[in-house]
Structures are given as structure tokens and as C-alpha cells.
Amino acid sequence: MKTALDIVYLVPLLPLLGFVVNGLARTILSKRAVSVIGCGVVLLAFALSCAVFVEVRGGAQLATEYFSFIRVDKLSIPFSFQIDALSTLFLLIITGVGLLIHIYSAAYMHEESAPHYARYFSYLNLFVFFMLVLVMGGNYLVMFIGWEGVGLCSYLLIGFWFRNHEYNRAANKAFIMNRIGDLGFLLALFWLIGTTGTLNFADIFSGASRLSTTDVTIITLLLFVGAAGKSAQIPLYTWLPDAMAGPTPVSALIHAATMVTAGIYMVARSNVLYALAPVSMYVVAIIGLATALVAASIAMRQNDIKKVLAYSTVSQLGYMFLALGVGAFTAGVFHVMTHAFFKALLFLAAGSVIHALGGEQDLRNMGGLGRKLRLTAATFLIGCVAIAGIPPFSGFFSKDAILLSVFVENKMLYAVALLGAMLTAYYMFRLYFLTFSGSFRGTQEQATHVHESPAPMTIPLVILALLSFAGGFVNVPSVFAAGAEYLSAFLSPVIRAGEPPHIPHSTEWMLMGLSTALVLIAILIAWLQVRRERFPEPQGLGKLLANKWYVDELYENIIVRPVHRFGGFLQTSVEKPVIDALVNGVGRAVNYGGRQLRLLQSGQVANYVLLMVISMLAIFVLQFFLRK
Amino acid sequence: MPINYYIFLSIALFCIGIVGVLTRRNAIIIFMCIELMLNAVNLMLVAFSKMHHLKGVATNAAAGSEGQILVFFIMVVAAAEVSVGLAIIVMMYRNIHSVDVNFLNRLRH
Numbered sequence: 211m212k213t214a215l216d217i218v219y220l221v222p223l224l225p226l227l228g229f230v231v232n233g234l235a236r237t238i239l240s241k242r243a244v245s246v247i248g249c250g251v252v253l254l255a256f257a258l259s260c261a262v263f264v265e266v267r268g269g270a271q272l273a274t275e276y277f278s279f280i281r282v283d284k285l286s287i288p289f290s291f292q293i294d295a296l297s298t299l300f301l302l303i304i305t306g307v308g309l310l311i312h313i314y315s316a317a318y319m320h321e322e323s324a325p326h327y328a329r330y331f332s333y334l335n336l337f338v339f340f341m342l343v344l345v346m347g348g349n350y351l352v353m354f355i356g357w358e359g360v361g362l363c364s365y366l367l368i369g370f371w372f373r374n375h376e377y378n379r380a381a382n383k384a385f386i387m388n389r390i391g392d393l394g395f396l397l398a399l400f401w402l403i404g405t406t407g408t409l410n411f412a413d414i415f416s417g418a419s420r421l422s423t424t425d426v427t428i429i430t431l432l433l434f435v436g437a438a439g440k441s442a443q444i445p446l447y448t449w450l451p452d453a454m455a456g457p458t459p460v461s462a463l464i465h466a467a468t469m470v471t472a473g474i475y476m477v478a479r480s481n482v483l484y485a486l487a488p489v490s491m492y493v494v495a496i497i498g499l500a501t502a503l504v505a506a507s508i509a510m511r512q513n514d515i516k517k518v519l520a521y522s523t524v525s526q527l528g529y530m531f532l533a534l535g536v537g538a539f540t541a542g543v544f545h546v547m548t549h550a551f552f553k554a555l556l557f558l559a560a561g562s563v564i565h566a567l568g569g570e571q572d573l574r575n576m577g578g579l580g581r582k583l584r585l586t587a588a589t590f591l592i593g594c595v596a597i598a599g600i601p602p603f604s605g606f607f608s609k610d611a612i613l614l615s616v617f618v619e620n621k622m623l624y625a626v627a628l629l630g631a632m633l634t635a636y637y638m639f640r641l642y643f644l645t646f647s648g649s650f651r652g653t654q655e656q657a658t659h660v661h662e663s664p665a666p667m668t669i670p671l672v673i674l675a676l677l678s679f680a681g682g683f684v685n686v687p688s689v690f691a692a693g694a695e696y697l698s699a700f701l702s703p704v705i706r707a708g709e710p711p712h713i714p715h716s717t718e719w720m721l722m723g724l725s726t727a728l729v730l731i732a733i734l735i736a737w738l739q740v741r742r743e744r745f746p747e748p749q750g751l752g753k754l755l756a757n758k759w760y761v762d763e764l765y766e767n768i769i770v771r772p773v774h775r776f777g778g779f780l781q782t783s784v785e786k787p788v789i790d791a792l793v794n795g796v797g798r799a800v801n802y803g804g805r806q807l808r809l810l811q812s813g814q815v816a817n818y819v820l821l822m823v824i825s826m827l828a829i830f831v832l833q834f835f836l837r838k
Numbered sequence: 839m840p841i842n843y844y845i846f847l848s849i850a851l852f853c854i855g856i857v858g859v860l861t862r863r864n865a866i867i868i869f870m871c872i873e874l875m876l877n878a879v880n881l882m883l884v885a886f887s888k889m890h891h892l893k894g895v896a897t898n899a900a901a902g903s904e905g906q907i908l909v910f911f912i913m914v915v916a917a918a919e920v921s922v923g924l925a926i927i928v929m930m931y932r933n934i935h936s937v938d939v940n941f942l943n944r945l946r947h
Contacts, residue, residue: 812943813942813943814940814943815868815939815940815942816859816860816861816863816939816940819859819860820860823856823860
């Protein structure tokens with residue numbers, strides 16, 4: 211009998227089909243047909259993923275080669291898929307959250323003309339395809355194909371409104387910064403081929419203990435460079451806030467729920483290698499924590515609703531890397547899942563607000579929307595509570611799992627992580643209060659037009675709100691209920707490295723109480739601050755934060771400008787005087803030679819004959835003398 | 839008779855032909871000079887074939903016959919060439935009323 215695992219290749223192929231149909235027939239299809247195709251293929255993929263999940267839960271596994279992709283000498287890289295617990299979990303997140311966002315997009319993008327509408331859906335389907343290839347790949351190269359593909363789709367969708375030059379610049383920035391990370395990934399692949407002679411996950415992980423510590427450390431660090439680019443970690447995080455130029459559902463799908471978690475997936479997938487390289491683990495933890503803190507601090511003083519969420523995403527990704535860095539791979543993946551729910555929810559709710567206000571994104575022109583957008587406000591609040599980590603919402607469980615592992619590993623890091631959690635609660639509730647409470651600060655015209663979004667937009671919100679609430683119950687720590695750590699049990703075949711920390715329950719209770727209390731205090735501070743003074747004139751540290759620590763300016767000055775200047779130097783002093791001169795010189799020499807040789811062609815037959823005779827004589831003479 | 843005499847004679851004929859082609863402007867005379875050069879070559883071929891025949895006849899009765907055959911070829915081709923060439927000269931005379939080759943320098947352009 212055929213099982214779902216046998217036809218698992220259909221999961222990525224269906225979105226690819228949607229991409230091809232919508233992309234090729236974009237001028238023919240009506241908007242309705244486009245949205246049905248675009249959502250339909252993802253729905254089918256989701257249904258199939260669910261079937262796969264059931265089978266994998268029952269203990270099934272799949273590692274299959276479809277065809278030989280690269281074969282050089284002893285190196286053979288097949289195009290293979292590997293379906294196990296980790297990839298199945300990501301399949302569900304990608305297709306599930308992806309489906310909701312597709313449905314949402316059908317309404318959100320309705321003002322676009324039909325060809326652009328179809329273009330949007332084809333890109334979105336293509337993205338889902340590549341993301342699925344990324345998580346299903348059975349070796350690093352297939353993963354890399356998906357990795358590059360999602361980068362491309364991210365570029366295309368950030369620059370979706372390509373008539374705006376700022377948006378195109380943002381798309382370029384995202385793509386180029388990702389390329390920097392990808393270079394690290396590529397080098398890691400080459401290093402792996404050089405040391406192990408294969409890229410197959412199974413072969414590498416089973417033979418990992420034979421690698422020298424230096425090799426493993428270098429490979430894992432290079433892999434982390436790739437992850438830092440894709441998952442927006444210091445120092446490559448600045449593209450993600452700019453990526454908010456894309457449509458809001460794109461931000462929700464690509465730049466919050468799925469693509470940016472590819473780095474976490476990659477590190478979690480390579481957990482066997484990381485476990486052998488303590489130095490790399492330490493680097494991952496430190497970078498993750500620093501990113502979490504820096505991004506959270508910037509998010510406190512941003513006035514663009516999507517920018518706040520973007521920095522929040524960067525910060526949450528930092529937490530995930532922190533978890534991976536201290537060896538709590540399951541906790542990191544758990545946070546990926548809950549984060550996918552609540553951050554997608556927050557973005558979609560923000561999109562609903564933006565939609566209601568006709569494209570307004572500035573918090574200074576919002577306020578008091580809670581009365582008019584009741585459903586949006588309620589779901590947004592659930593998202594805020596979830597991300598802040600108040601029990602029993604999903605964010606509490608995943609964040610608490612991370613904090614607990616960090617506490618066991620290093621008390622110092624724990625203190626900083628706790629501070630980050632406070633900042634998270636502060637900026638999220640500042641965002642909520644500024645948007646939904648108080649009185650409306652926008653124009654009169656906007657105020658009259660404010661309306662709740664249509665059902666295709668609110669239904670995904672409600673579903674995601676339910677998931678944000680209940681998503682945490684898949685991995686309830688043993689302190690609440692014994693044997694309820696379903697996710698850990700599910701992932702245990704893949705996450706071979708690291709044991710869940712064992713600490714006394716009393717300590718665990720205390721830590722939970724501490725973090726919850728601090729979060730509540732942070733929310734209170736946010737409330738008081740918003741009531742007292744909504745938009746204080748930034749000064750001192752606040753100004754530093756409002757300007758994002760001047761990191762963009764720093765990069766502009768130490769990297770972008772010197773590179774530009776170097777390019778200009780090459781243009782004026784190398785290209786023009788050397789290369790151009792060489793090329794033009796050849797042409798000019800031929801031209802001159804031709805003009806001189808033309809004089810020989812007198813048209814006098816006698817001249818030609820004379821030349822002929824002289825030449826023949828010359829040949830005879832040469833023959834005669836050169837013979838010897 | 840030594841072969842040298844034939845060689846010198848044929849070189850002399852050939853040089854007369856070349857000098858004639860180079861110096862004369864009358865197309866018919868140039869044509870005659872070309873024929874002269876051809877026949878200088880023919881003479882040389884015949885002379886050499888005779889020499890080879892004398893040297894190799896002991897082992898091969900047909901030794902040196904290739905040169906003579908070649909001469910017949912040259913004669914046939916030369917006859918064809920003369921008919922074409924003379925026709926060209928006739929057409930040339932009809933068109934420009936002269937057989938002076940220096941008039942025909944339009945190839946320069």
C-alpha cells in the first residue's frame with residue numbers, strides 16, 4: 211500500500227505547480243482563480259504534511275535518493291530527501307502557517323491588478339516550494355538549493371512594489387547581506403567535502419566523531435555564518451528591518467515565521483556537529499544573546515509598527531540561537547514553532563491595522579483602534595501576551611524552556627536573557643497600547659474609514675490566536691505534568707545531542723515566577739510610560755536606540771562607502787587607462803595597419819605581378835637558405 | 839647533351855616572359871609572355887623527363903613518363919586559357935577601345 215511518505219515529493223511539487231501555473235497564466239487568470247490555485251496547492255501540501263506527520267509520529271522515516279545530482283570522481287551528491295521528526299515539524303509549520311497567510315493574502319492584496327496579484331501568488335508559492343526543499347533535503351547541497359531559493363523569493367517579494375526605489379534598495383540589501391552569509395555556508399560545504407568526502411546528513415553525523423576538533427569547529431562556525439545571514443543575527447541583521455518594505459503577509463511568512471528560521475533549522479539539523487564543538491556553541495550562544503538584547507533595545511524606540519515587529523523577530527531569533535548555543539536544541543526548535551504562531555499572528559494583525567488605515571504604518575498616527583477593530587485588537591493582544599511569555603500562553607513555555615537551559619548552563623547569560631525578556635514585554639505592550647488604546651491621532655479622513663478587515667483576513671487571525679494560546683501545550687515541562695513533553699519525545703530521534711536540564715522543581719518554580727513577575731512589571735512600565743508621555747523627544751540613550759545604535763550608518767561608513775570608493779578608483783584608474791586603452795589600442799592598430807596596407811592596392815596589374823614575382827623569389831630564397 | 843643547357847634555356851625563356859609581363863602594357867603582348875613562361879616550364883619538364891628516362895629505363899620502361907604527360911595537360915589547359923583570354927581581350931577592346939592594361943585599374947576602388 212502506498213503511504214504518504216511514498217508520495218512525500220508531492221509536498222514541494224504542488225507549490226511549484228502553483229508557481230508555474232500562476233506565473234505563466236498571470237495575464238489570463240482572474241484574481242479568484244489565482245487565489246484558489248495559490249491557496250489550493252498549499253492546502254493540499256498541508257494535508258499531505260499532516261498525513262506524513264501521522265506516519266512519522268508512528269515511527270516511520272524516509273531517506274530517499276531521487277536522482278544523481280553531482281558526480282565527480284569519488285564525490286557523489288544525490289538529490290535526496292530526508293523525512294524525519296525535525297523536517298516533519300517544519301513541514302507542518304511551513305505549510306500550515308503558509309496556508310493561513312496565503313488565505314490572508316488573498317484578501318490583503320486584493321487591490322493589486324490581476325497580473326500583479328498572480329505574480330504575488332506565484333512568488334509566494336515558489337517560496338513555499340524552496341522552503342520545503344530546504345527542510346526536506348537529505349544532504350547539505352539540497353538544503354543549500356532551498357536556502358538560495360528562499361533568498362531569491364525573499365528578494366522578489368521585498369521588492370514586490372518595484373516602482374519604489376527605496377523598496378528595491380531594501381531588496382538588494384537583503385539579498386547582498388544574505389550572500390555574505392551564504393559564502394560562509396558554501397565554505398562550510400567545501401570543508402565538509404574536503405574532510406568527509408560527502409554531504410549526506412546520515413553519513414556526516416554517523417562519522418562526525420572521527421573529525422578533528424579543529425575541523426568541526428571551523429565547519430560549525432562557517433555554518434553559523436550562513437545561519438547568521440539568513441536568520442538576521444549580529445552582524446548581518448540589518449537587512450531584516452528593511453525587508454519590511456514587502457507586503458505585510460510576506461513579512462509574516464518569510465521574515466517572521468519560516469525563512470528566517472532556516473538558520474535555526476540548519477543548526478538544529480547539525481546538532482551532532484555542534485555538540486562536538488564547544489567553542490562554536492559558545493559563539494552561537496553569545497551572538498544569539500547579543501542579538502536578542504540589541505534588537506530588543508532598538509525595538510523599544512521604533513515608531514513604525516512593522517519595524518517594531520521586525521526588530522522583535524530579530525530579537526526572538528537571537529533567543530533561539532541562545533537556546534541552540536547552550537545545547538537546548540529542542541527548546542530552540544520549540545521556540546521556532548511558537549514564534550511562528552505568534553509572530554505570524556502579530557504581523558497579520560498589524561497588516562489588518564495597516565489595511566484599516568489605508569497603508570498607515572506610523573504609530574504616531576494610530577491609537578484608540580481597539581474600539582473599532584475589536585477582533586484585530588483581541589488577537590493582537592493574544593500575540594503580545596504570548597510573545598511576552600505570560601503563562602499559559604505558548605510563548606511562556608518555549609521561552610521558559612530556553613531560560614531554564616541557559617540558567618543551568620551559565621547564570622551570567624541567564625541574567626542578561628532575563629533582561630531581554632523584560633525588554634520584549636515592554637516593547638510589545640508599548641506597541642499594543644500605542645496602537646489600540648487611547649484616542650485616535652490620525653487624520654479625520656482615516657478615522658471615518660477605519661473598518662474591521664474582511665473574513666479571509668480575520669479567520670487566519672483567529673486560528674493563529676488559538677495556536678498562539680495553545681501551541682505551548684505540546685511541550686509542557688515536567689514540573690507541571692509528568693510525561694507531557696511530547697515535542698521533546700517526538701524530536702528525540704533527531705536531536706541526539708544534549709539532555710534536558712535536570713534541576714530541582716523548587717528552583718524551576720522560582721525561575722518561572724521570577725520571569726513572569728519581571729514581565730508583568732515591564733508591562734506595567736509600558737502602560738505607565740505610554741500614559742505619561744507617548745512619544746518623548748529622543749535624547750541620550752533613547753536617541754541612540756531610536757537611531758538603531760547607528761549600526762546602519764556604521765556599515766555605510768566602514769563598508770559600503772569604502773567599497774564604492776574602491777569601485778570608483780578602479781573605474782577611473784584601472785579600467786579607463788589600462789583595460790579600455792588596451793582594447794581600443796588593438797582596434798586602432800588594426801585600423802591604422804589597414805589604412806597603410808590599402809596603398810598597396812594600386813589597381814595596376816603590373817604592380818600586382820611584380821609583387822607576386824618578388825614574393826615568389828623571396829619564398830625560393832628562403833626555402834633555399836632555411837633548408838639547412 | 840647535358841641537362842644544364844636545357845635548364846639555362848628554359849630559365850632564359852621564363853625570365854623573358856616575366857620581364858615582358860612586368861614591363862609591357864599591351865594586353866596581347868602580356869598574354870604572349872605568359873605563354874612563353876608556360877612553354878619554358880614545358881621545356882624544362884620534357885628535359886627532366888628525358889633525363890629520368892635515361893637513368894631509370896633499366897628497371898622501369900615507363901620511367902620519366904609523368905613529366906611528358908604533364909606537358910600534354912599543360913598544353914590542353916593553355917589552349918583553353920588562350921581562348922578565354924583572347925575572348926576577354928576582345929571584349930576589353932570593344933569596351934574601352936584599347937588593349938592597354940593600365941587603363942584597367944578600377945579594382946583599386
